[in-house]
Amino acid sequence: MPEKPGKLVVVSGPSGVGKSTVVREVIAACAGRLRLSVSATTRPPRPGERDGTDYHFLSDAEFRRRREAGEFLECVEVFGRGHWYGTLWDEVRSSLATGKWVLLEIDVDGAADVLRQFPEAVTIFIRPDSLEELERRLRSRRTESEEAIRRRLAVARHELQVAARYEFQVENVTVPEAVRSICEILRSRGLSDD
């Protein structure tokens, strides 16, 4: 009997909202049924980030080559003149075909592009409790310049405005609560329990 194809789950939210932690725990909670798509990016790795696990870190030339070869399901230049990010077809195609669900942690423009191609994708937006809290978290990371923080906050304001397009909104008050809400949403959309 042919396998029922998997679904895409798109998770977005402002940078610094704690998305990556929540997403990592959701993947662990749904092990075997939901896998994380590893995006490609041209931005340099942060301390501790590993190639192939956190991102596929590509040079500008390699990213362009793969974009022109049609290897991306979606890709965007995030933060204006900054870096490129994108989802590789290779990360999603075979999983979907074998009935696995794939989670994409991507920005709002990439999400709109995915929805055009996969209207049945589940879309979830993780909100900060407030912009002030978000600013505090971005500063506490101490990995970025003042200019980069200001740029990320400007993008966050824009993202919060388009958040209404997402089917589900989850407030990241505590990580366990956000993880529980997301697992509940996925079950309600048909992700099996076993």
Ligand code: 5GP
């Ligand atoms: P960061 O540089 O903090 O890892 O990520 C910056 C932003 O890029 C985040 O909003 C993240 O969701 C977004 N992003 C990461 N991977 C992708 C991707 O493959 N496609 C798109 N469109 N956005 C991505």
